Amino acid sequence: MRPASFDPSALRQHLRRHKIADLPELKRVLGTDTDLTVFRKLKQLHYLASYTHRGRFYTLPEIARFGGSRTVVA
Secondary structure (H helix, E strand, O other): OOOOOOOHHHHHHHHHHHOOEEHHHHHHHHOOOOHHHHHHHHHHOOOEEOOOHHHOEEEOOOOOOEOOOOOEOO
16 A cells, blocks of 8 residues: 655645644644654755744744844744
8 A cells, every 4th residue: 555645835835824833733734643744744845943942833934034143033
């Protein structure tokens, strides 16, 4: 049996709409229960993780805007 295929464009679309997301939210978007699947797809998108909140939040480089000290500006 061939393993399920997950499209990273679903993550890109979700992050563009919502700006940030946490892991459980991204798992729901992809329709998987596996963390590693989400991280493989995020890696293809060259994602950014939050420095604070134990890296809990994820976004894309084209969404994040940084201030002078590389802090994200809303």
